[in-house]
Every structure is written in C-alpha cells, then in structure tokens.
Amino acid sequence: MMESVLILGAKSDIGKALAREYARHGYDLILAARDAGTALRDFASDLRIRSQRNVILRSLDILSVEAHEDFYFSLGKRPAGVICVIGYMGDQTAASKDFREFKRITDTNYTAVACFLNVVANDFQRRRKGFIIGISSVAGDRGRKKNYIYGASKAALSAYLSGLRARLYPHGVHVMTVKPGFVKTRMTMAIKLPPILTATPEDAARQIYTAQKKDKDVIYVKGRWRLIMGIIRLIPERIFKAYCNF
Amino acid sequence: MGESASVIMRQKVRDFSAWGRYPRVHGELVYGVSPEGLASLLKSGDPFIPLGNRRSYGDSALAARMLDVRPCNYMLDFDPDNGLLHAQAGVLLSDILETFVPRGWFLPVTPGTKHVTVGGAIASDVHGKNHHLDGCFSRWVKEISIILPGGQVVSCSRSKKPELFLATCGGQGLTGVILEAKFYLKKIDSCLLKQVTVRTNNLMETFDAFEQYRNMPYSVAWIDGTAKGPKTGRGIFTSASFMKGGDFDYRPHGSMDIPVDFPTFFMNKALLSGFNFLYYHRTQERVSYQQVVDIDTFFYPLDRIGQWNRLYGRRGFVQYHFILPKRQSLDGILEIMREIDRSGISPYLAVLKLYGMENRNLLSFPLEGYGLALDFKIQKGLFDLLDRLDNKVAARGGRLYLTKDSRMNRKMVEKGYPGVWQFRRFRRSHDMDKMFQSLQSRRLGL
Ligand SMILES: Cc1cc2nc3c(=O)[nH]c(=O)nc-3n(C[C@H](O)[C@H](O)[C@H](O)COP(=O)(O)OP(=O)(O)OC[C@H]3O[C@@H](n4cnc5c(N)ncnc54)[C@H](O)[C@@H]3O)c2cc1C
Ligand SMILES: NC(=O)c1ccc[n+]([C@@H]2O[C@H](COP(=O)([O-])OP(=O)(O)OC[C@H]3O[C@@H](n4cnc5c(N)ncnc54)[C@H](OP(=O)(O)O)[C@@H]3O)[C@@H](O)[C@H]2O)c1
Numbered sequence: 001m002m003e004s005v006l007i008l009g010a011k012s013d014i015g016k017a018l019a020r021e022y023a024r025h026g027y028d029l030i031l032a033a034r035d036a037g038t039a040l041r042d043f044a045s046d047l048r049i050r051s052q053r054n055v056i057l058r059s060l061d062i063l064s065v066e067a068h069e070d071f072y073f074s075l076g077k078r079p080a081g082v083i084c085v086i087g088y089m090g091d092q093t094a095a096s097k098d099f100r101e102f103k104r105i106t107d108t109n110y111t112a113v114a115c116f117l118n119v120v121a122n123d124f125q126r127r128r129k130g131f132i133i134g135i136s137s138v139a140g141d142r143g144r145k146k147n148y149i150y151g152a153s154k155a156a157l158s159a160y161l162s163g164l165r166a167r168l169y170p171h172g173v174h175v176m177t178v179k180p181g182f183v184k185t186r187m188t189m190a191i192k193l194p195p196i197l198t199a200t201p202e203d204a205a206r207q208i209y210t211a212q213k214k215d216k217d218v219i220y221v222k223g224r225w226r227l228i229m230g231i232i233r234l235i236p237e238r239i240f241k242a243y244c245n246f
Numbered sequence: 247m248g249e250s251a252s253v254i255m256r257q258k259v260r261d262f263s264a265w266g267r268y269p270r271v272h273g274e275l276v277y278g279v280s281p282e283g284l285a286s287l288l289k290s291g292d293p294f295i296p297l298g299n300r301r302s303y304g305d306s307a308l309a310a311r312m313l314d315v316r317p318c319n320y321m322l323d324f325d326p327d328n329g330l331l332h333a334q335a336g337v338l339l340s341d342i343l344e345t346f347v348p349r350g351w352f353l354p355v356t357p358g359t360k361h362v363t364v365g366g367a368i369a370s371d372v373h374g375k376n377h378h379l380d381g382c383f384s385r386w387v388k389e390i391s392i393i394l395p396g397g398q399v400v401s402c403s404r405s406k407k408p409e410l411f412l413a414t415c416g417g418q419g420l421t422g423v424i425l426e427a428k429f430y431l432k433k434i435d436s437c438l439l440k441q442v443t444v445r446t447n448n449l450m451e452t453f454d455a456f457e458q459y460r461n462m463p464y465s466v467a468w469i470d471g472t473a474k475g476p477k478t479g480r481g482i483f484t485s486a487s488f489m490k491g492g493d494f495d496y497r498p499h500g501s502m503d504i505p506v507d508f509p510t511f512f513m514n515k516a517l518l519s520g521f522n523f524l525y526y527h528r529t530q531e532r533v534s535y536q537q538v539v540d541i542d543t544f545f546y547p548l549d550r551i552g553q554w555n556r557l558y559g560r561r562g563f564v565q566y567h568f569i570l571p572k573r574q575s576l577d578g579i580l581e582i583m584r585e586i587d588r589s590g591i592s593p594y595l596a597v598l599k600l601y602g603m604e605n606r607n608l609l610s611f612p613l614e615g616y617g618l619a620l621d622f623k624i625q626k627g628l629f630d631l632l633d634r635l636d637n638k639v640a641a642r643g644g645r646l647y648l649t650k651d652s653r654m655n656r657k658m659v660e661k662g663y664p665g666v667w668q669f670r671r672f673r674r675s676h677d678m679d680k681m682f683q684s685l686q687s688r689r690l691g692l
Binding site: 043046 | 256319320321322323324334341345
C-alpha cells in the first residue's frame with residue numbers, strides 16, 4: 001500500500017503546492033482544511049487526475065482542540081508524515097486591543113497546532129517512524145514592531161518544534177521546522193515583494209520536500225533568509241527598537 | 247471553483263502586450279477568479295476581455311481591462327473509456343501533455359506551441375498540422391461552460407444553445423468567459439512519430455508534397471521567405487504520423503530563455519537570408535528521407551527557445567497569417583510573395599499548411615485551401631505593404647487569422663468572414679458587446 005501524507009491547512013497555496021509535490025513523488029494524500037469537502041473538491045479531482053494517487057478530504061478546524069484525537073484516529077490509514085501549513089496573520093492593531101483577535105492569532109499559529117501535533121507525536125513515537133513538518137515563519141526569529149503578536153506565536157511554534165525534534169529523535173521520528181520569508185500566495189498577492197527574497201509556493205514545496213528527504217532540521221525558504229535573519233538577530237536591541245521600523 | 251470563494255480579486259496595472267509585443271496597452275489585469283468576484287466584475291458594467299496565456303500575437307486578448315483566467319487550472323474529470331477530459335479553462339495544453347501522454351493519450355488538435363490554455367484554444371478555435379483530416383479544436387469539444395454578461399453560467403454544445411457554441415468557438419473571448427470545457431483526447435500507440443522530410447524547389451513542388459502526403463495525419467512546410475523568382479515557395483516539407491507500438495516515455499523539452507530584448511537591428515535581412523539558406527540546405531538531398539522524432543521536436547520546435555519573440559526587439563512584430571481557397575492558392579501566394587519581394591521587406595519565418603473543410607463556427611479561420619503565416623518585424627513601410635496584401639487576399643476570397651491580427655480594418659474582416667454580421671447581431675442581442683471588448687473588437691466593430 002502507498003504511504004500517505006496528511007496536510008493540515010491544505011487550502012493554502014503552500015499546502016496545495018505541497019500536496020502536488022508529494023503526490024508527484026508517489027504519496028497518497030489526506031487533505032485537511034475547514035470545509036474541505038466542498039472547498040477542496042475540484043483541487044482533489046485535479047490532483048487525482050494528474051497524479052493517479054488517492055486523495056482523501058477531511059474537514060478540520062484546528063481551533064476545535066477537543067476533536068483532534070477523534071479526527072486523527074478516524075483517518076483509517078495512519079499517515080507516514082504530517083505537514084502543518086495552518087497559519088493566521090491576523091490584525092495586529094485589533095489584537096492589541098481585543099483579546100479575542102489576540103487569542104485567535106496565538107491559538108491558530110501555536111496552541112491549537114501544538115495540541116494537534118502532540119497527538120501525532122505520541123502516535124509516531126509509538127510506531128517509531130514518521131515525519132512532522134511545521135510551517136513557522138521568519139517573523140518568529142525576532143519580534144518586530146509591525147507583527148510581533150503573530151511573530152510571538154510563530155516563535156512559540158519554532159521553540160515547540162525544536163523541543164519536539166529532540167524528544168522524538170531517539171525514536172526515529174523526524175521533525176522539521178520551515179521558516180518562509182516571503183512566499184507569493186494569495187495572502188501576500190497584493191503586496192509588492194522583493195523578487196530575490198520571494199519564493200513561489202511551488203519553489204517552497206520543492207525545497208521542503210527535498211529537505212525532508214534529507215532529514216534537515218530547520219530550513220529557510222528561500223535559503224538566503226538564514227543569513228538575513230542571522231544578521232537581524234544580531235542587531236543590538238538598543239538600535240533595533242529605535243531604527244528598525246519594519 | 248468553490249474553494250476560491252474567499253479570494254478577493256487582485257489587480258495589476260501596467261503595460262501589456264501579447265506574443266507579437268505589438269501593440270501595447272496600458273491596462274488593468276484582474277486575477278484570482280472566484281464566482282463572487284466574477285459576478286461583481288460583471289455587475290460593475292466596465293467592459294473587459296478574458297485572457298489566457300497571451301500566446302495570441304495581436305490585440306485580441308488586450309484591453310484596458312483584462313481578466314486572467316489562468317488561475318482556474320483544474321482538471322475535473324477524465325474518462326479513460328472514451329478519452330473525455332473535463333477541464334477548467336485555464337489548464338495549459340502542456341499540463342495535459344505531461345499528464346496524459348505517459349498514459350497513451352494526446353491532444354486531438356494542437357497549435358505550434360503547447361503554452362496555451364484550453365480557453366484560448368477554444369476562443370481561437372485553433373488548428374494544428376492535422377487540420378486537413380481532423381479539423382479545428384472545436385470539433386473535439388463536447389460541451390463548454392461559459393459565464394454570460396448577466397452572470398449566469400450556462401453550458402452549450404452543438405445541440406444545446408448551438409448559436410452560443412458556434413459563436414464562442416473562434417469568438418475571441420467576445421461571447422463570455424469560458425470557465426470549463428469537456429473535450430476528447432485522442433489515443434496514441436507511442437509518443438514517437440515517424441517523420442518524412444522533403445526538400446522542394448518551388449511552390450508547385452511544395453503543393454505537390456502536400457497532396458502526395460494527404461493521408462499522413464500531420465503535415466506542414468517551412469518556406470524560404472527570401473527565395474525569389476523561380477525559386478519562390480521552395481522549402482522543407484515535413485509530414486508525420488505516430489508510430490505503432492512503442493513507449494510513452496514523454497520527456498518535455500526544457501527551453502532556453504532569451505533574457506533580454508534584442509536590439510531592433512538584430513533581425514536584419516543579411517542574418518535572415520543566411521539563416522534561411524542554411525536551414526534550407528541543411529536538408530541535403532532533394533529526395534525525401536525518414537526519421538523518428540518525439541512529440542516536442544515535431545509539434546513544438548519553437549518552444550525550445552523560451553521567449554523567442556524578444557529576438558525581434560522592443561518594437562515587436564506582426565504575424566500575417568492568411569488563407570486562400572484552394573483554387574486561388576497557387577497564383578495568390580505567388581502574387582503575394584512577389585508583392586512582398588518588391589517592397590524590400592522580408593518575412594522572417596514563413597509556414598505553409600494545407601487546410602481541410604471549413605466548419606460552421608461564425609469566426610473560425612480555416613477554409614479548404616492553403617494558409618501561409620509570415621512573421622514581419624515592425625518597420626517602416628510594413629503597414630502599407632500589409633494593406634496591399636489585404637486587398638489581394640480579399641480579392642481571392644481569403645481571410646486573415648484573428649488571433650494573429652493587430653492591424654486589419656473592418657472592411658477586411660467583413661469580406662473575409664461572412665459570419666461576422668451574425669456574430670455582431672448575436673453579441674448585441676445578448677448585451678455581450680457592452681461587456682466583452684478587446685482592442686481588436688473595437689477596431690473591427692465585432
Ligand atoms: C509559437 C506559436 C505558435 C502558434 N501556432 C499556432 C497554430 O499552429 N495554430 C493555431 O491555431 N494557433 C497557433 N498559435 C496561436 C495560439 O494558439 C492562439 O492565439 C491561442 O488562442 C492562444 O491561447 P492563449 O491561452 O495564449 O490565449 P490568449 O492569447 O491569452 O487569448 C487569445 C484569445 O482567446 C480569448 N480567451 C482566452 N481565454 C479565454 C477564456 N477562458 N474564455 C473566453 N475567451 C478566452 C482571449 O480573449 C483572446 O481573444 C500559435 C502561437 C504561438 C505563440
Ligand atoms: N506567504 C508568506 O509570505 C508566508 C511567510 C511566512 C510564513 N508563512 C506561513 O506559511 C503558511 C501558509 O501561508 P499562506 O501564505 O499560504 O497563507 P494562507 O493562505 O492564509 O494560509 C493559511 C492557512 O491556514 C488555514 N487556517 C487558518 N485558520 C484555520 C483554522 N482555524 N483551522 C484550519 N485551518 C485554518 C487557512 O485556511 P482557510 O483557507 O480556510 O482560511 C489557510 O489555508 C502559514 O503558516 C503562514 O504563516 C507564509
């Protein structure tokens with residue numbers, strides 16, 4: 001039987017590109033998203049026709065944390081890998097006044113995702129195999145004025161994944177953290193992005209697939225972001241707070 | 247397209263041109279199509295034109311407002327029993343090849359580039375090297391779903407709303423936005439073809455080659471545009487058919503890119519006659535010979551070079567693609583080549599094809615006869631020359647291909663396409679003329 005990959009947040013452009021990439025390499029797919037059955041119906045038909053792989057759709061709202069276990073264990077066939085693409089940028093100004101928006105950002109990017117991955121991690125540890133990929137962000141590498149609430153939640157996700165990686169390593173389960181810089185998705189389509197720092201979802205998916213096959217721990221998309229974020233992290237706080245207004 | 251429901255329409259404002267890079271229009275490209283977005287676009291009442299992969303040459307896909315259909319690129323269903331593919335309009339033919347050639351299916355009809363969308367193939371009712379046997383793309387289309395000015399999505403076919411079907415196939419995007427289509431792929435036994443090549447000494451011999459190989463499914467001739475006098479119309483004729491038995495190991499060719507615009511003087515006469523001379527004499531013997539070629543080599547030789555249109559420089563070029571009824575073809579083409587020669591302007595690429603029967607679509611290009619496509623760099627005197635050629639084409643009952651055109655006048659389209667009157671009436675009676683407009687439709691009053 002073919003191995004399958006579970007993608008959480010499969011409606012996003014990066015999620016779709018990942019689905020195509022893994023299907024192209026012979027994996028069956030389980031695509032999870034809110035309202036997946038109608039929202040992803042056409043995408044799934046396309047994927048089945050192009051790749052001749054099995055594609056299963058499952059509805060999941062990551063914020064319904066009580067339902068995570070049921071969701072995961074009712075999948076039937078257990079996946080060989082889980083990729084979480086879910087993320088929520090939110091509205092920083094609103095979030096700094098309104099707890100509900102604040103919580104939604106934090107829960108969507110971190111709390112609820114981590115809850116789900118706990119379930120997966122326990123299962124993979126028992127089975128002593130599998131891989132977990134979490135899509136974090138360069139925004140989590142240093143809190144910035146413009147999006148520190150989002151950034152903080154991604155920082156939490158990065159820290160979580162790092163610890164999870166260490167925990168699962170002796171059990172033969174691999175955890176990879178992906179930190180995209182700019183990706184040209186519908187989230188960022190209206191914004192003018194610098195081309196040399198911007199990946200297409202397809203670039204991102206290829207890079208993620210290749211890195212996962214090589215058991216990489218933390219990757220930046222594109223790779224040059226590693227250097228940029230290295231430098232940004234070195235800027236002394238005194239200067240950062242006064243001059244770095246991005 | 248359910249899942250794009252939350253997508254807001256995005257837009258880009260800049261200069262746009264199609265493959266010929268002439269003309270340019272400063273316009274707004276709207277993309278991220280969702281049913282809601284489309285409905286609001288239609289409700290706004292501002293005219294626009296749908297656009298595929300901009301492989302048309304002229305201004306049929308250009309307007310102050312354009313709707314990019316390429317994001318709708320899902321294949322929805324495939325029936326391996328009869329080859330019926332149900333696809334959204336933005337699917338590229340190259341995607342279909344990559345998906346289906348390895349499974350033994352090929353496009354029923356394909357233009358000389360695989361980088362076109364299904365919507366574009368229908369809207370131009372494209373033809374391929376097999377037109378003499380298999381007709382245009384629309385012959386293989388079972389059903390089209392299209393969104394009309396009022397926002398209603400309807401499907402049409404030869405039996406259901408036939409008027410809409412006949413106006414839409416070849417209708418250059420002027421009847422509505424094609425959203426989906428069902429059409430038949432064709433079974434093949436191999437992804438390789440057996441090709442016959444014949445070098446000819448003049449137009450008569452080239453015509454003879456077409457007649458002699460009439461039963462071969464695919465044929466085309468490259469004509470030496472710089473040859474004069476008794477050598478006029480000499481060229482390299484190739485014809486091919488898929489092999490029986492063999493593998494389906496389809497490897498799409500990569501392409502080399504032309505990264506910058508070439509200086510306008512690059513494509514000059516000396517270079518061109520040199521190239522034509524070499525190409526012509528590459529085929530050593532006069533007699534025919536056979537070889538085995540793959541799909542990309544035979545069908546898409548020009549796709550080897552990514553953006554070869556940049557070779558013509560910033561000012562761009564025009565492809566003058568005309569067709570003449572068979573009885574008029576020999577004299578007509580010779581007369582036109584003489585006229586071109588007298589003008590001192592040389593075509594850079596000349597491709598000749600024998601076409602089969604005309605279909606019933608109102609604006610499809612092919613009719614039974616010979617068609618010649620000539621590429622001209624934009625230069626002084628060119629438009630006067632082309633006006634003179636128009637008169638000759640019209641006088642002989644011929645017409646110009648709308649998807650290549652950027653400059654003909656109303657008289658020319660009216661003489662060439664008897665269906666144009668009905669097309670106009672049909673557009674008006676369904677308010678399509680107010681909603682769907684391109685630079686071309688305005689110029690030609692379509
Ligand atoms: C190298 C090369 C070789 C070619 N060879 C051939 C050939 O051998 N035979 C041939 O017939 N053609 C040929 N063509 C022309 C090409 O096949 C046609 O122009 C085709 O229509 C281009 O498709 P597109 O997706 O790029 O559409 P565009 O160029 O973007 O649009 C072309 C027309 O289709 C309309 N259109 C596009 N999508 C839709 C839609 N979804 N709904 C409604 N209308 C739509 C547009 O409004 C426009 O009028 C060639 C072109 C090139 C560049
Ligand atoms: N684009 C970039 O430049 C960039 C940069 C750095 C990091 N990232 C990260 O990359 C990932 C993908 O981003 P993207 O650009 O493709 O943006 P996106 O389209 O907004 O993707 C986010 C996805 O998360 C899903 N989601 C949000 N809340 C959810 C919930 N409660 N339950 C289930 N799913 C939920 C969304 O589903 P719906 O479709 O239902 O809303 C959407 O599919 C995100 O984690 C993002 O933070 C992106």
